[in-house]
Amino acid sequence: MVEDRTRSLLELLISVSREVATALDLRTVLQRLLFAAIQHVGGEGGSIVVMDDLGKPVDATIIYGKEIHEHTMEQLRFTVERGLAGWVVQHRKPALIPDTSMDARWLHSEDDSFVKTSAKSAICVPLMARERLVGVLTLDHSVPNGFTEEHLELMQAIADQASVAVLNARLYTESQRTARVMTALAESAAAINSSLEMNAVWERILNQTMQALQVESVALALIDHTTNDLIFQAAAGQNSDKITGRHILSGHGLAGLVARNGHGLVIPAFTQDPHYSEADKVEGIEMRAVAIAPIQSRGKVIGVLEAINPVSGSFDPDAMIVMTGLGNLAGTTIQNAELFDRLQNTHEHYRQLFEDSVDSILITDWEGRVLEANRQAVKLSGYSVEQLHTMNMDQLHEINWNKTGLNFEALKGNPECNYESSLHRQAGDPIPIEVYVHRVELEVTDLLQWILRDITERKELDALREDMTSMIYHDLRSPLGNIVSSLEMMGDLVSKDDSLNAMLAIAQNSTTRIQRLVNSLLDISRLESGKQIMNQDAVDPIILIREAIRDVEPAAGGRQQTVENKTPGILPLIWVDVDMVHRVFINLLENAIKFTPLEGRIEIGAQTSDGAFVKFWVRDNGRGIAAADQEKVFEKFTRVRGKDRPGGLGVGLAFCRLAVHGHGGEIWVESSPGNGATFWLTLPVAKKKLTGELMRQTGRLTMK
Numbered sequence: 001m002v003e004d005r006t007r008s009l010l011e012l013l014i015s016v017s018r019e020v021a022t023a024l025d026l027r028t029v030l031q032r033l034l035f036a037a038i039q040h041v042g043g044e045g046g047s048i049v050v051m052d053d054l055g056k057p058v059d060a061t062i063i064y065g066k067e068i069h070e071h072t073m074e075q076l077r078f079t080v081e082r083g084l085a086g087w088v089v090q091h092r093k094p095a096l097i098p099d100t101s102m103d104a105r106w107l108h109s110e111d112d113s114f115v116k117t118s119a120k121s122a123i124c125v126p127l128m129a130r131e132r133l134v135g136v137l138t139l140d141h142s143v144p145n146g147f148t149e150e151h152l153e154l155m156q157a158i159a160d161q162a163s164v165a166v167l168n169a170r171l172y173t174e175s176q177r178t179a180r181v182m183t184a185l186a187e188s189a190a191a192i193n194s195s196l197e198m199n200a201v202w203e204r205i206l207n208q209t210m211q212a213l214q215v216e217s218v219a220l221a222l223i224d225h226t227t228n229d230l231i232f233q234a235a236a237g238q239n240s241d242k243i244t245g246r247h248i249l250s251g252h253g254l255a256g257l258v259a260r261n262g263h264g265l266v267i268p269a270f271t272q273d274p275h276y277s278e279a280d281k282v283e284g285i286e287m288r289a290v291a292i293a294p295i296q297s298r299g300k301v302i303g304v305l306e307a308i309n310p311v312s313g314s315f316d317p318d319a320m321i322v323m324t325g326l327g328n329l330a331g332t333t334i335q336n337a338e339l340f341d342r343l344q345n346t347h348e349h350y351r352q353l354f355e356d357s358v359d360s361i362l363i364t365d366w367e368g369r370v371l372e373a374n375r376q377a378v379k380l381s382g383y384s385v386e387q388l389h390t391m392n393m394d395q396l397h398e399i400n401w402n403k404t405g406l407n408f409e410a411l412k413g414n415p416e417c418n419y420e421s422s423l424h425r426q427a428g429d430p431i432p433i434e435v436y437v438h439r440v441e442l443e444v445t446d447l448l449q450w451i452l453r454d455i456t457e458r459k460e461l462d463a464l465r466e467d468m469t470s471m472i473y474h475d476l477r478s479p480l481g482n483i484v485s486s487l488e489m490m491g492d493l494v495s496k497d498d499s500l501n502a503m504l505a506i507a508q509n510s511t512t513r514i515q516r517l518v519n520s521l522l523d524i525s526r527l528e529s530g531k532q533i534m535n536q537d538a539v540d541p542i543i544l545i546r547e548a549i550r551d552v553e554p555a556a557g558g559r560q561q562t563v564e565n566k567t568p569g570i571l572p573l574i575w576v577d578v579d580m581v582h583r584v585f586i587n588l589l590e591n592a593i594k595f596t597p598l599e600g601r602i603e604i605g606a607q608t609s610d611g612a613f614v615k616f617w618v619r620d621n622g623r624g625i626a627a628a629d630q631e632k633v634f635e636k637f638t639r640v641r642g643k644d645r646p647g648g649l650g651v652g653l654a655f656c657r658l659a660v661h662g663h664g665g666e667i668w669v670e671s672s673p674g675n676g677a678t679f680w681l682t683l684p685v686a687k688k689k690l691t692g693e694l695m696r697q698t699g700r701l702t703m704k
Helices: 002-021 026-041 073-081 083-091 149-192 198-213 253-261 319-356 375-381 406-413 456-493 498-528 541-558 578-595 652-662 691-702
Strands: 045-051 057-064 067-069 095-097 121-129 132-141 215-223 230-237 265-267 290-297 300-310 360-364 370-373 416-423 431-442 445-454 537-539 562-565 574-576 601-608 613-620 667-671 677-684
Touching (some): 026 045, 026 149, 045 073, 057 073, 073 083, 215 290, 230 253, 253 265, 253 290, 253 300, 265 319, 360 375, 456 498, 498 578, 498 652, 537 541, 541 562, 541 601, 574 677, 578 677
Parallel strands (some): 562 601
Antiparallel strands (some): 215 230, 215 300, 265 290, 290 300, 360 445, 537 574, 601 613, 613 677, 667 677
């Protein structure tokens, strides 16, 4: 008898094993297992729930009679968290309930499932495979005490025999699902990334989403960086024209919730969701179910991807995995497309600046071969673009290798260099140019940019100024000397006539100023040509300042201005050209008188510096000099322009800078508009302080 029973059990288990082992589809395995359990153990119906390694339900089959009933994920969670199945899952052991009306572990439904009776019997066993809980199997009988311990043992034997097959089917289904997801994402990645044009990117994202999820409509919205609102940029499918352009205020509706939290949502029943609002409605579309995933790039949500109304009526379990993957792909591609757009715009902007520049611009490699040339370069050189592309920069002009370094080595360490040269045009004589060259990076390539400026007019103007300077010096100096001698002789003849003496004094002062100007022009020419200052002596600076103040007193008195001497009683002797430095002080004081208002105050002073130099200053209370003009005032033939600005040749301060630099000193200005200006200069201390030299200089200055 026992042997027959054992043989029957073995035959049953072999039969069950054969039933479930011949299939790998999880749903098929579950249905066969549940039908076999009902057939051999008994009962009107039952259920089998499969769980993943974290204990979460992933699939189930429910059978009553011979019918398979649909279920939801919510029902599955409810099944394994409460009731008899929940108790078995928690304790990992089988359970028998002879009378469900007498056991609190049995949860009663409104009609107690499908059999309208208040009492049943039920058995429930865990499915254990390799010490892992893979599911729970439940059967119920319409009659109390319909199941016994023997039924429970048989149920457990069937479960033990089939649990490995259930696990294998679950793993196979998961692998198939993963493969489908990865295939869909791989195909989507290939399609989405096939273009960087923004509209094409949006279109591919939407097409891949619709194809992967089989939905009626899809939409893509991006976050506005100013308002943080969602703006739907593109849509596809039914009534997509009603979606594009829609605005959803920041944080509103389901889309706003996803954008804010960064987590996707699958809504099986759209209007029943608590976050549903008017913002989610779309004109002309009946919203039944929706899946929304964030579009992320570099860890930041930049928009949302929305799939509306699956064709099958419900989303697959892996819908959110696919949506999230698509959202990540979309985010990366959209960001790349935006960067590409910016790069294209920047490139186009550079191209426009390059072509529209008033300067001639050429781009070369590090061997000097011309790669690009703008319109102005073509016009200036006379060569066509095609001809320039065959040329080297040393064919176009004389490269100053001292500046650029051999093979342009100097440009690798320095940002830029400039020099003057001559441009060899296709036709006509060479023309003078100023060359600016520096490194540039274009499209990740290290290149050289050459700017060639035609300085023909400047050279002609410089030549004209040189001619004028030469004329002033050579043609005026001799007659001016005769005028000075004649005025001195007239002074001896009319010494008793006060009126004539006053007029002669004015004439002598004027001729002295003209002599200083002529001498300054000559000195500028000499110093610019690099000639050294030869006639230097040890001089008391206090005497130099006194003489300068005396010479400018008539001009200051005419404007009712006060010139204050702020020099101390003793200063070290300075090693200078007496006449040249005397004219420096005169120019600085006259400049201060010119720009100081009537009845203003001018100050000149000195102090010892670091032992090697004496530091001088001339300060006024005029309108001041703007920061942008403070370096320009020392340039030759340059004057600060403006309303009510005094005129002049613009050579006085240029001479001062050349003279001070020629002595090894420095000169600069400190000023701000409305607060006057202070000119500072330093002159070297004499190394030999000889008393006789000092007296000789004192006598010479006094006799002037």
